[in-house]
Amino acid sequence: MRSLYRLLWLTRALEERLETMFKQGQVVGGLYRSLGQEATAVGCGYALTEGDWVAPSIRDLGALLARGLDPREVLRQYTARAGSLCRGKDNTNHFTVPEKGILGPISPLGTQLCVLNGVALSFRTRREPRVCLTFQGEGASRTGTSHEGLAMAAALELPIVVVLQHNRWAFGTPSHSVAAVKQWSDVAGAYGVPAVGVDGNDVLQVYDAAAEALARARAGDGMTIIVAETYRMLGHAQHDGQKYVPEQELRAWREHDPIRGFEDYLVEFGFESASTLEEIRTEVAVELDRATDEVLAESYPAAREALTGVYGDQASAGVPWTRGPVPGYEDLARRARDFTTATVEGS
Ligand SMILES: Cc1ncc(C[n+]2csc(CCOP(=O)(O)OP(=O)(O)O)c2C)c(N)n1
Structure with a gap:
């Protein structure tokens, strides 16, 4: 209970920290918060065990922290430091860390599930008791690719759990306008696999459902x-600024905050005292202060590093992934062409 609370609070506090840093111009790229839906990511991430793989969407920081990702790695990544997981070349959580069982988001929505199906298939082929879990927004679930991924995972009975997060909005599109279902748990009906509806703001309900689904997958009973x-x-x-969201809708959901709800539960049923929860929040703040100072003192990548680990279609003229001249690399286009020619001739 205490670990779950700590993870929930860490997720929110770290995102708040990132928001402040974004406003200070410290964050390079976008920031997609999970405010109000932290319990789904934390509950699912906490139910995974060593050796399992998780594929988060941009809004599942809580699952990564539950998997043991150090907040400093998150801060490094968002501030594009040289030592960050993407070496300053990408932001948010678009990173894959095989040793931690993390498959990063893939921007064309729905695609990530298809890739994770391959990971799940490899577990089954090798008869390893490992399982996969991924998240999709209800918007992503409307893509053809998502349907292909779900159909394949179901048909092959892959050891995988798909968490469809019905958070009501896909960018500015309300969920009722993209599906005829009244209950979103009905979308699973067509795939012939069990579908479990949970209150995504109740971390214990999410954890129980995830643990049961993962056990099912581990036992060879499929998705x-x-x-x-x-x-x-x-x-x-x-x-x-979400101007398209009705104020009364926001007000109603504010009353159903996942962290406040869990705090009330822990105190009311005597699991934790209010002062223990306060101590946890203070510890998290101290940890984040330290982590932020440490990371902001780290350097950005050297300009030269812009050329390493980047792949593009070198067959086209120029260098497709640069928008203008790169200082110090005036002859880059020529060198890229020479390299392509040499490679083609060499092979
Ligand atoms: C195939 C595809 N279409 C559109 C986009 C642009 N896009 C990125 S996120 C997003 C909204 C996603 O909504 P949802 O899947 O419900 O997740 P949420 O943002 O609500 O967590 C859109 C339309 C994309 N990345 N890929």
């Missing part, structure tokens, strides 16, 4: 779809 009912309390990202 489960969990539909978590929740709400995106902020805009799509920092640039989106």
